[in-house]
Amino acid sequence: MSETLRIAFVYDVIYPWVKGGVEKRIYELARRLIKRHDVHIYGYKLWDGEDEIEREGIVYHGTIRPQKIYSNGRRSIFPPILHALKLIPLFKNEKFDVIDCQASPYFPAYSSKAGATFGDSKLVITWHEFWGKYWLNYLEKLGIFGQVVERGLFDLTDNHVVVSLKTKRDLYDAGLRKNIFIVPNGIDFERIQKVKKADLESDIIFVGRLIKEKNVSLLLNAVKVIKREIPDVRILIIGDGPERKVLENLSKRLGISGNVQFLGFLESHDNVIACMKASKVFAFPSLREGFGIVVLEANASGLPVVTVNYNMNASSDLIIKGKNGFVSELDEKDFAEKILTALENRRKMKNAAINIASKYDWEEIVRKLEKYYKVNLDF
Incomplete structure (x- = not known):
């Protein structure tokens, strides 16, 4: 791919300030994509200083500074909502070719849809898992709200990436029959x-x-x-x-x-x-x-x-x-x-x-993702 793209990855927590699987995936993809593209990451502001910083050529945009990421062993619900609200004005000031938003914690995906509309960007939702009925085990009756918010992401875009065959099967069984492309996680x-x-x-x-x-x-x-x-x-x-x-x-x-x-x-x-x-x-x-x-x-x-x-x-x-x-x-x-x-x-x-x-080296995974952007998003 010769054309340089402006790519925004959206999640809540960011590597290296938080070290989890999704955070590491975004970082590993970003630090390789910057060799050919302009890459930005949006998430919680977990660092001191300016809201926008640059590290290793990646531009980080901080939204909110949450007091607690976890509450009673579960992800707190209010930080993702506030994070999603803060994303909307930030996206009004930026134009990207691709906004690649991680499905969970769901609310930022709706803001990313608005950002894609403002900037005439292609919205990609990357699914790391699909909870579906598991929401009822996780939150009991309140799990219905989780199901509705999660299911609403189906209608935000036609471009869906999954990291595993299992998640692709789960989404298909739940009724998502649009373009679902597997770009697995990788290792160094x-x-x-x-x-x-x-x-x-x-x-x-x-x-x-x-x-x-x-x-x-x-x-x-x-x-x-x-x-x-x-x-x-x-x-x-x-x-x-x-x-x-x-x-x-x-x-x-x-x-x-x-x-x-x-x-x-x-x-x-x-x-x-x-x-x-x-x-x-x-x-x-x-x-x-x-x-x-x-x-x-x-x-x-x-x-x-x-x-x-x-x-x-x-x-x-x-x-x-x-x-x-x-x-x-x-x-x-x-x-x-x-x-x-x-x-x-x-x-x-x-x-x-x-x-x-x-076969899962990050260099191979990045090539797969770039091919997806080029072929499926028409770049």
């Missing part, structure tokens, strides 16, 4: 290959935020089963969150606290990769994943992955049975058996896992 494959393994070795490793949806309790219960076969099995849990104390207490009750080490959150991503490389199997029992970048990072580190079969876990689609991992049922014995099988076969699965992960 070459950088991962350069990281050396840590001194701290383990048999099984988990990396993720310690919240209920990550389902780490299943792993701990499986470890009790595994311990019968491997009494000195070593488990490393990297991450922090509201469930950490609960999980630490559970490991004591199960009699496996001597086998499990909670490292907490590691500031350096290279240190996380180093710990993966010093382990043997990556366990990922998460119940809700829009994609699962960490699964590919584990594969790129040479580890087979054991995840679970659950309707909201898109990471299971990344697994080719026996090649780069296994998919378990939601049962501690089956999860334990799959981990034991992965431990036994990890050496012969290593090369396949690395080769599969190499």
